Amino acid sequence: EDKVVQSPLSLVVHEGDTVTLNCSYEVTNFRSLLWYKQEKKAPTFLFMLTSSGIEKKSGRLSSILDKKELFSILNITATQTGDSAIYLCAGGTSYGKLTFGQGTILTVHP
């Protein structure tokens, strides 16, 4: 059975801090690792990673995948209160199936 584990489950920081969110996976027919941000509604897409060692960046967010060790990290630098959300990672297969982790609840205080 496919499995994705995220850590930590919750995190409280102050504005300006840097955070690292972790995601490990065991997915048969693995093809991609996806990160989503969820703020009270539907998840919104952040990154899709398919190759090891290639960092993807979007503003203050970045992510990288290690296919040998089966994990990914999501970094957020200079956090803002608007970064407060649930961050979800998912392991995707070649035919589209996604297995999600439990999510990390990030709270950023002013």
Place this chain on the structure above:
Amino acid sequence: NAGVTQTPKFQVLKTGQSMTLQCAQDMNHEYMSWYRQDPGMGLRLIHYSVGAGITDQGEVPNGYNVSRSTTEDFPLRLLSAAPSQTSVYFCASSEPHKNTEAFFGQGTRLTVV
């Protein structure tokens, strides 16, 4: 573009009632899926479909049925609602051959009393 459309947005059912959650996508995606989200549990896969006429069970399929008669539609049926099915339900679609991300509907908040 509408993307993925879910209806209804909110629903209250009595125990034992049946209902269908609707999901439609206009992106011609082959893959569609249903998830439920409970506090601290992330998104758990209920059922999925890799194309019209093909469905399969996910992690938590008990109490739910699906069908995929067209590429666009993937309804989720609750045959006899139970309080344990109180949750937020999300439908998603993707095109795995193009290696795109999954697109989500806005969710249905279901309460079973």
